[in-house]
Amino acid sequence: MPLGERLGDKSESRYCGVETEFDDDMPQLLSFNISSGGFDFVVSPLMNPTYRPSLMENDSKGSGVLPFAGSDLVLSPSQWSSHVVGKISSWIDLDSEDETLRMDSEIALKQEISWASHLSLQACLLPAPRGASCANYARCVNQILQGLNNMQLWLRIPLEKSDDDAVGGSSDHLVGGEIDSWEWWNSFRLLCEHHNQLSVVLDILSSLPSANSLGRWFGESVRAAIIHTNSFLTNARGYPCLSKRHQKLMTGFFNHSIQIVISGKPAHSLPIGSSELAANDADNHVEGMQRHPLRSYLDYVGYLYQRMDPLPEQERFELGYRDFLQSPLQPLMDNLEAQTYETFEKDTVKYIQYQRAICKALLDRIPDEQVSTITTVLMVVGAGRGPLVRAALQAAEETGRKLKVYAVEKNPNAVVTLHSLVKLEGWENNVTIVSSDMRCWDAPEKADILVSELLGSxxxxELSPECLDGAQRFLKLDGISIPSSYTSFIQPVTASKLYNDVKSHKDLLHFETAYVVKLHNVARLAPSQPVFTFTHPDNSKKKSNQRYKKLQFEIPSDTGSAMVHGFAGYFDATLYKDVHLGIEPSMATPNMFSWFAIFFPLRTPVCIRPGSPLEVHFWRCCGSTKVWYEWCVSSPSPSPLHNSNGRSYWVGL
Amino acid sequence: MPLGERLGDKSESRYCGVETEFDDDMPQLLSFNISSGGFDFVVSPLMNPTYRPSLMENDSKGSGVLPFAGSDLVLSPSQWSSHVVGKISSWIDLDSEDETLRMDSEIALKQEISWASHLSLQACLLPAPRGASCANYARCVNQILQGLNNMQLWLRIPLEKSDDDAVGGSSDHLVGGEIDSWEWWNSFRLLCEHHNQLSVVLDILSSLPSANSLGRWFGESVRAAIIHTNSFLTNARGYPCLSKRHQKLMTGFFNHSIQIVISGKPAHSLPIGSSELAANDADNHVEGMQRHPLRSYLDYVGYLYQRMDPLPEQERFELGYRDFLQSPLQPLMDNLEAQTYETFEKDTVKYIQYQRAICKALLDRIPDEQVSTITTVLMVVGAGRGPLVRAALQAAEETGRKLKVYAVEKNPNAVVTLHSLVKLEGWENNVTIVSSDMRCWDAPEKADILVSELLGSxxxxELSPECLDGAQRFLKLDGISIPSSYTSFIQPVTASKLYNDVKSHKDLLHFETAYVVKLHNVARLAPSQPVFTFTHPDNSKKKSNQRYKKLQFEIPSDTGSAMVHGFAGYFDATLYKDVHLGIEPSMATPNMFSWFAIFFPLRTPVCIRPGSPLEVHFWRCCGSTKVWYEWCVSSPSPSPLHNSNGRSYWVGL
Incomplete structure (x- = not known):
């Protein structure tokens, strides 16, 4: 049964599994661990661990029956697929120097996967690679992946090498030597070309690597974490508990749909009969049933799950957008739909910031002694259905300044709404509606303040610079633009889910497109850096909206190596003086939801190592009918130039 | 006029060019350098070097005429395209910190290329990159390449950084700092995705890098070499000549279709009236014409060209096959055509080796005292049209041994020829023809010697192991197989031409196929290493023809970095004892032409650096209907597994 209920959380991390030994009697195994034990699924060997193909042959012509745990009939199809993850024999070693063992391993691996496929299991757990090389293992798994049904293959990877020989249980998987275990995963998935049915299961031991090193995994395709009983501490009352760092990691797993699997022998002898900590105590009193020896560990994991704060409303709203790639809007070329206006107008935080900026600008421009004599001309360019007009009028009221507003909007459909708004609110004397593209409007007078919100992620x-260049004609020379400037930012990210979604289209176009996306299953590898800045108004002579920026990112030395699948992009805008607005993570405006981040993919992911900086180039290119970005990596190794001439992705003028 | 005539050589390296300054008067420039000067083409600036776009604009509304050298009408279209390579303004610096210079550079570059395109020039010479970064330069060139007609862009790259400030002439191109100039090229072409209209022109100075470093370039797309007058030495009579190393390099260029361009001011003052060295002396006496100031350099280059040995017949025959990718034969699945038999039967060296091997085997098997009592049973499996039958009978005659020959052949068309051969030669008493696949022939007796030639590159x-496994049934337990073993070899190569040919198909299939190819424009980066060995007969119990081999290649430290586009493959076969046959370069059988090398491409080329070994894995996989190879690189960075399950390339059983 699930670990608990959490408002809005329908992810798989509510389910907790248990790793078991081989058992001939699968029904008994399920009954013990699930029906009475309280776990949701078992991770169990399918084949007798003493089996070796090379010994079978000598066994003359036997019955031809492989030593699997029961026949497919011992469980119902839905039991097999919901409750059993197949654990591939852990003696398998495909990169052994011993050719017989290698051959045996290949045969057994293929037999077991074939059996698991036959049973429609959802996943099989592959034992961790052993030595420095895993090429033959990867080759064999890659062959299997080419013809696999929907089953997932979970490659077991120790989070950190075991420095403890007395680990017991599954210690044979935990040989790590001196290499960073992430490198195993990286080699394996590169050899298998990021196959989307191949993912990671992390083995968690008592010692944890650095936070940066752990952080890498949240951009990878991690399906489960196996936590060993001897990673638990003992609390004052003799019950298992976890260190603060482990607890934090578990919360991270819960938040990233990573399932927990408990493994190992009980390492805590509880006071007999005591069960204060058990949340679902009732389950333990099934007649004549023995309490599951790992029940106190399961209860503790359930406790951690239930202890989490419920998801805030905004996050619940955004759940469905997590890591979902969207094409950016083209509000200049296309007209927005009513629904889009509706969504964005709800973002009160944004309009509060605009109102604050307009207030400050009005106060700066009109001294108190001129309040009654001067009327400020304010133009909202790109007025949409009017939220910025409202913000401007409210600012005028708040500051006691006289205001004349022009609302310029190119979308004739939005103009309809604007008209009825003005009528409804009785703004006829203060607001003039102009149905025109700001780039070609012939304004009857010049503006003191130009207010716009043409910003993209x-x-x-979304071509704010080009639009405001057009509008600048009717701004007084000493006029104010709100926003007065904006800057884009990027940072390198691990984002295997996004990469695979882009790759699934199998074309160049999707690899050279920027996407709007609610980033979640992502590892941010280095702080973001500014890319392009635009300032308004700009009265310089040789003004150009073309830009070129070279950036260097260095990952923290305790991260280890990491994979860059692309760049997360953000913006920060200065509306007026100290009033800003933006989504750059370190200074994002709180509780604003109008913008998700943008994601620039890389056609080939780039592996970066501490001490060897990532050099990235971004261009903003302008043609007569479109604006586009090009980007590339030049170091540690040069990538192709992405989106040359805007061949794949561009924004129409 | 061409440097000279060389039997069979129709390559472009017969033509020699000269680099000139800007000249408004193109007809005069051509007349001086070509008609009277003896050069075949000029490399000349198209635009006045004082032009800067940013200055033009200040120049108010001028005529709008760009300062090109004359109009398109001053030369005929064929003169423009055959005799002029456009030299892009050398002041261009697209990676300058100075934004105005960067913008000017981009505009001028695009204007000049556009003009050269308009003139249908065959090529333009791009100035060398300047600093450590060339990303903006590459981005701009890449944009141009996307929409270019057939014109080639030649990127100038100094072979070695200039350590001499007084280089004169074009010294502004030769700033190299501490970086290996190959890295410039490598970054540039990776950013431009190996575009096939982008190639290299090397600047040759007086000092040369190591032979290994030079060797890398012969696998790259080098179109021309610009040799500077001050790279020449002076001979005893005051004439220019080159160092031995330079001479060798020039011969390399000639052999790889790399054109020579002479550049710089004359640095040798010749004795007046002397012209002993001039090979084409007559040309100099055109009435009233002045001798071209670089004529003695041209004459010396012509002398080097003419001095080369003529191409041997075999190489002339193979010229048309150079770097031309062919699919390997499938002689088991398909039947060879008469023409193919015809070609291979002409390879006398191969049959001499077989005859030597059979002789030795007969002498070993039959002591002189048993010559008259014992008849050796020899079976030629895969007899084709009979050349090995003939070799066997000749060996019997040579050694005085009695021989009974079975000629087993599966191709019924070849069996027709075999029959008429036996009749024609009167071999009816010694030769039995069997029209059958050796894998299923029910032999009437067992053989002493099994002779086959089923080897591929x-x-x-070509599945010799599987065929001989089938034939081994009718070999006596102490019988001899000729060949007794064979081993494959690979070595990493730079092969940009082959890579681009594979890439041009734009599919996965061609990147996962091995090709038979006469390697020429290739750099062999490390000695070859053995991969798979098969031994016949093999009486071991658990015989398998599956193989797995992990190899490590290290490139010499004085090579610098290099690009691996794939692997050249070879074989060496032991026919009998010390008689071998093969194409592995270090021990290849001389004058044998039956086999070209094989080439295994990499989907993404891998850059390797000295001290960081290249780790490669090769598998031979066997299914019920086919045999295939898989391959991958695991270090310095893992590649995808190539040809998983033989999805792209396989050999039918």
């Missing part, structure tokens, strides 16, 4: 990517 | 790739 990457700041200039 | 990679040894086992």
């Amino acid at each position: 990457f700041g200039d990517n | 990679f040894g086992d790739n």
